[in-house]
Amino acid sequence: MSNKTPMTVRGAEALRQELNELKTVARPKVIASIAEARAHGDLKENAEYHAAREQQSFIEGRIKDIEGKLSNAQIIDVSTVNAGGRVVFGATVDVLDLETDEEHCYQIVGEDEADIRHGRISVTSPIARALIGKSEGDEVEIQVPGGMREFEILEVRYI
Known part of the structure; x- marks a missing residue:
């Protein structure tokens, strides 16, 4: 059993x-700030020095975190997936809430990529877990924090 974490190409x-930005911009900038603060003398009383060290x-820590995530990532290119209309990791799914008659669009992504404002839901979320393996036209009951919801899968895309 692999401990790889699924992640989309995006x-x-x-x-x-973000890693490149941290290594090429943020890290050199903070090192320069520390050097400048050191030049001001007594480090015990130097708020700029302590803020820069923090x-x-x-x-x-963030660099280590990102490097760890990338080293454990199983990167999945959704555009190469041929799941025949089934919902799989990375798929974009249009659903109809049968109670409210509202349409929603979700892309099922890794935990670190989830952003509900942009329609990206974690593969571990209740909605994603209920949708995975289902196909266009299926009706799915999903237990969400607000209670039981019923969705119809309108379309599954791999983009």
Whole structure:
């Protein structure tokens, strides 16, 4: 059993961009801030120095976190998936809430990529878990925090 974490190509690319930004911009900037604060003398009373050290600690921690996530990622290119209309990781799913008659569009992504404002839901969320394996035209009952909801899967896309 692999301990790989599923991630979309877009999610992996976003992490790589953030890592590059941290290493090439943020890290050098904070090192310069520490050097400048050191030049001001007594470090015990130097708030700029302590703030810069704290920022450096945060940046280094985030770099390690991202490197760990990327090293454990199983990157899935959804556009190459041929699931025959079935909902799989990375798929974009249009559903109809049968109670409210509202349409919703969700993409099922890794935990770190989830952003409900942009319609990206975690593969571990109740909605995603209920949709995975189902096909266009299926009706699905989903237990959500607000109670039981019933959705019809209108369309499944792999983009």
